[in-house]
Amino acid sequence: MIDSLLNGANRWALQTFSRDWVDYLVSNTMTEFNRRINPFVWSYQLQALLLAVHDEADGVKTFVLLPNQHWRDWQAGQHAEFVVEINGAQHRRYYSLAQRENGCVSITVKRVADGLVSNWIHQHWLPGKVIRLGLPQGSFVYRQQPKLLFICAGSGITPCHSIAQALLQQGVVVDIAFDAQFRHETDMIFASSLRDWAREEGLNTNIALSQPRQSCANVVKPLDADELRRRYPDFAGRDIYLCGPQGFMDKTIALLQQAGFDLARLHCERFAGGTWEADAGVGEACEEIVFQHLNQRVQLDTEDAGKTLMQIAERHHVPLEIGCRQGMCGTCKLMLRQGKVSGNTLGNAVYLCSAYPASRRVVLDA
Amino acid sequence: MFINVLRINRFMTTSPSVVASDADTRLDLIEQEFEAIKQRYRAKLGADDVAYIRSLRRKSRICELLGRGLLWISPGPLTFALGVGFVWLHRNLEAIEIGHNVLHGQYDYFPEIPQFHSHNFKWKAPVDEEGWRREHNGQHHVYTNVYEKDPDLNHGLLRTNDLTPWQPSHRYQVPLYLFGVYPTMLYRFNGQNLGFAQEYRAQAFPTGNQGYALVDTEGATQQQLQQRHRRSIGRVLFKEYLLFPALAALTGYSALKVALGNMLADAINNYWIAFTIQATHFTEPLQPEQALQHKGRWYLSQLDSSVNFKGSRRMSILWGHLNYQIEHHLFPDIPSRHYPDMAKEVKAVCARYNIPYKCNPGWGKAIRNFVGVMWKYSFPPARSGSQGGAHHD
Ligand SMILES: Cc1cc2nc3c(=O)[nH]c(=O)nc-3n(C[C@H](O)[C@H](O)[C@H](O)COP(=O)(O)OP(=O)(O)OC[C@H]3O[C@@H](n4cnc5c(N)ncnc54)[C@H](O)[C@@H]3O)c2cc1C
Ligand code: FES
Numbered sequence: 001m002i003d004s005l006l007n008g009a010n011r012w013a014l015q016t017f018s019r020d021w022v023d024y025l026v027s028n029t030m031t032e033f034n035r036r037i038n039p040f041v042w043s044y045q046l047q048a049l050l051l052a053v054h055d056e057a058d059g060v061k062t063f064v065l066l067p068n069q070h071w072r073d074w075q076a077g078q079h080a081e082f083v084v085e086i087n088g089a090q091h092r093r094y095y096s097l098a099q100r101e102n103g104c105v106s107i108t109v110k111r112v113a114d115g116l117v118s119n120w121i122h123q124h125w126l127p128g129k130v131i132r133l134g135l136p137q138g139s140f141v142y143r144q145q146p147k148l149l150f151i152c153a154g155s156g157i158t159p160c161h162s163i164a165q166a167l168l169q170q171g172v173v174v175d176i177a178f179d180a181q182f183r184h185e186t187d188m189i190f191a192s193s194l195r196d197w198a199r200e201e202g203l204n205t206n207i208a209l210s211q212p213r214q215s216c217a218n219v220v221k222p223l224d225a226d227e228l229r230r231r232y233p234d235f236a237g238r239d240i241y242l243c244g245p246q247g248f249m250d251k252t253i254a255l256l257q258q259a260g261f262d263l264a265r266l267h268c269e270r271f272a273g274g275t276w277e278a279d280a281g282v283g284e285a286c287e288e289i290v291f292q293h294l295n296q297r298v299q300l301d302t303e304d305a306g307k308t309l310m311q312i313a314e315r316h317h318v319p320l321e322i323g324c325r326q327g328m329c330g331t332c333k334l335m336l337r338q339g340k341v342s343g344n345t346l347g348n349a350v351y352l353c354s355a356y357p358a359s360r361r362v363v364l365d366a
Numbered sequence: 367m368f369i370n371v372l373r374i375n376r377f378m379t380t381s382p383s384v385v386a387s388d389a390d391t392r393l394d395l396i397e398q399e400f401e402a403i404k405q406r407y408r409a410k411l412g413a414d415d416v417a418y419i420r421s422l423r424r425k426s427r428i429c430e431l432l433g434r435g436l437l438w439i440s441p442g443p444l445t446f447a448l449g450v451g452f453v454w455l456h457r458n459l460e461a462i463e464i465g466h467n468v469l470h471g472q473y474d475y476f477p478e479i480p481q482f483h484s485h486n487f488k489w490k491a492p493v494d495e496e497g498w499r500r501e502h503n504g505q506h507h508v509y510t511n512v513y514e515k516d517p518d519l520n521h522g523l524l525r526t527n528d529l530t531p532w533q534p535s536h537r538y539q540v541p542l543y544l545f546g547v548y549p550t551m552l553y554r555f556n557g558q559n560l561g562f563a564q565e566y567r568a569q570a571f572p573t574g575n576q577g578y579a580l581v582d583t584e585g586a587t588q589q590q591l592q593q594r595h596r597r598s599i600g601r602v603l604f605k606e607y608l609l610f611p612a613l614a615a616l617t618g619y620s621a622l623k624v625a626l627g628n629m630l631a632d633a634i635n636n637y638w639i640a641f642t643i644q645a646t647h648f649t650e651p652l653q654p655e656q657a658l659q660h661k662g663r664w665y666l667s668q669l670d671s672s673v674n675f676k677g678s679r680r681m682s683i684l685w686g687h688l689n690y691q692i693e694h695h696l697f698p699d700i701p702s703r704h705y706p707d708m709a710k711e712v713k714a715v716c717a718r719y720n721i722p723y724k725c726n727p728g729w730g731k732a733i734r735n736f737v738g739v740m741w742k743y744s745f746p747p748a749r750s751g752s753q754g755g756a757h758h759d
Contacts, residue, residue: 024597024601027486027488028488028601030481030486030488032481035481044480044481044486293485319584319585321496321499321500321503321504322504323503323504323505323507323508324507324508324658324664326658326661326664328508328661328664328698329503329504329507329508329698329699330470330471330474330503330698330699331471331499331500331503331504331507331508333471333474333484333699334485335474335483346408346411346474346475347474347475347476347477348474348475348477349471349474349475366483366485366486
């Protein structure tokens with residue numbers, strides 16, 4: 001009862017005022033009392049309220065979320081990290097974001113056979129639940145190209161659909177073609193949306209089934225060299241956005257290569273890869289440093305070896321707060337959220353000027 | 367610049383060319399001594415510090431409750447005065463012992479109190495926190511008393527040394543600061559931290575910002591800076607001069623009395639803090655920028671640029687422990703409650719190495735000293751043309 005009242009109030013506040021104003025108000029009234037009464041907004045943590053759940057297809061659900069004031073502007077095609085606690089253990093998975101009205105976003109989650117998190121989400125995420133997530137990230141976004149072709153399979157359609165939808169909604173003049181592949185009729189995600197786009201916007205959209213159960217109108221067969229040329233005769237002049245299961249991606253890339261497509265114009269989003277269990281051991285070469293409060297991530301190169309976190313950040317133009325550079329003044333301190341560092345640390349606080357990354361991925365926050 | 371160097375060489379008793387290595391080993395030893403003190407106290411940090419900051423916040427809240435309650439319903443002058451006193455106590459604790467120290471990251475180490483982490487904390491003072499952290503922690507504390515590097519040395523329109531070109535307006539700096547700036551001191555910090563003051567000087571002074579340190583606003587647009595300024599000030603003005611007076615009016619009490627009480631508390635708070643912070647640096651010698659090249663040398667430079675003043679432990683809380691300016695500058699992100707104990711160890715090291723440890727006998731003397739410096743430098747240099755860069759134009 002109280003919960004639903006609070007949820008209603010939070011929803012009203014976040015949808016009526018800009019997040020910026022809510023943050024101003026909330027951060028300046030962060031009392032113990034407020035934090036206990038309404039921990040959704042009176043919180044230092046980014047979290048989202050689950051507003052609705054829709055069935056999308058067999059084993060596929062869409063979750064509509066309202067993030068609190070710590071959310072940032074983002075671009076269609078980006079994803080966010082979701083933190084799910086199952087039996088006391090934290091698990092992190094990424095899901096692509098789609099724009100919804102009224103400051104909401106949605107994610108579309110497909111159950112993976114034996115998948116831990118995706119199945120748990122399907123069972124336990126009910127409207128009213130508060131969900132922990134990270135800031136939007138990723139570079140699978142539109143970059144002002146005039147002609148696009150999306151090629152996707154399975155749940156890989158989510159970021160592609162999100163980009164195309166945003167472009168259509170904003171009325172950006174761009175030539176979009178869309179190729180989506182699913183296994184069966186019952187697996188199809190966003191199929192009606194694709195058909196609407198074909199009918200109303202005149203887009204060249206195709207839905208392919210790899211294992212159709214019955215003969216079915218309006219579907220085509222999976223993409224191969226001939227089909228590529230037939231469906232998209234001008235594919236060589238397009239930027240291709242590709243997302244889907246690893247096998248599908250490998251096959252498609254080989255296909256494009258054979259067809260002589262310029263791979264510099266191929267943009268990929270990988271859903272699998274195993275980077276999410278990031279707690280690598282100490283001493284491993286660091287590949288990525290995330291500055292969560294600035295929403296900036298740095299991919300390390302060979303020249304970063306042996307450098308302090310601050311030197312690395314500066315090389316990559318991260319605007320840190322910097323003072324003495326020798327561990328005396330404390331200006332540079334940030335909090336370690338994930339991964340390991342060595343050198344000058346105290347508790348969770350890391351002195352960037354005199355500490356070094358010590359795991360594959362290091363996540364720092366204010 | 368070279369006068370500068372002469373003034374700071376008093377620790378290096380031998381001439382630099384002779385026995386340079388002796389001086390170096392001495393600096394190494396000094397570095398080790400102060401690092402050892404720091405490490406000892408870092409190892410001690412724990413539950414007591416968490417309890418301390420929590421209990422301070424509780425006390426500040428109780429003062430606020432009492433103060434605002436008394437001002438709200440106060441029937442007579444005595445309750446009104448008490449009300450002002452309590453509101454002032456609340457605002458004083460929040461501004462310095464809590465706010466200033468928290469923004470140094472003195473409580474960043476304790477995950478159980480995210481509200482007291484330097485990047486989460488919101489001041490109940492009219493100051494933009496990020497601007498403060500960059501200017502105060504990142505510049506003032508690093509380049510303390512370094513000419514044209516320490517923005518707190520000559521700030522605003524103030525002139526506190528002979529290197530800084532004299533302007534006719536400096537003639538009025540004592541009354542201007544005592545009666546114009548100090549009663550609203552906190553409301554002016556943004557002016558410095560967000561770069562508005564340096565823009566003003568660039569326009570108003572023929573020598574521009576010569577003699578004054580520039581702050582770097584790190585790529586923020588004018589619009590963003592103005593917004594941060596408005597917001598940090600707005601939250602205080604709203605609470606003190608709109609919300610609480612309105613609440614009084616709505617319940618049939620005097621809005622005017624509440625606003626007046628809050629204004630008095632505000633003014634007292636501003637004076638209190640201005641007299642505390644002004645009394646601890648610019649009376650002391652200028653420092654070389656190169657001090658930063660050696661940690662031992664940097665510690666010496668912090669010792670030479672800061673001066674303490676005596677006071678009881680309880681009073682120290684009301685000064686935000688800034689009367690332990692030396693310890694604060696040597697160890698800016700160790701929780702302030704340790705400074706009185708650290709002071710004993712610092713003094714012992716100073717005695718062993720023959721380093722002057724500077725301490726005024728009381729606040730009154732410290733105030734007289736700094737007003738004296740302001741007075742002295744309100745006049746043009748006696749030997750005209752021989753100093754600073756005033757003759758460049
Ligand atoms: C950038 C990015 C964006 C993503 N966006 C989405 C999205 O919008 N919608 C969505 O449903 N998923 C998305 N994913 C995948 C998602 O993060 C999870 O990997 C997926 O939900 C499986 O998690 P799980 O815990 O259920 O499976 P796990 O318990 O981690 O894995 C169970 C088994 O399934 C395999 N497996 C793991 N992930 C996949 C996969 N994606 N496809 C096939 N097999 C897999 C594993 O190798 C393992 O054998 C995205 C991943 C990334 C990296
Ligand atoms: S910059 Fe001074 S401690 Fe890191």
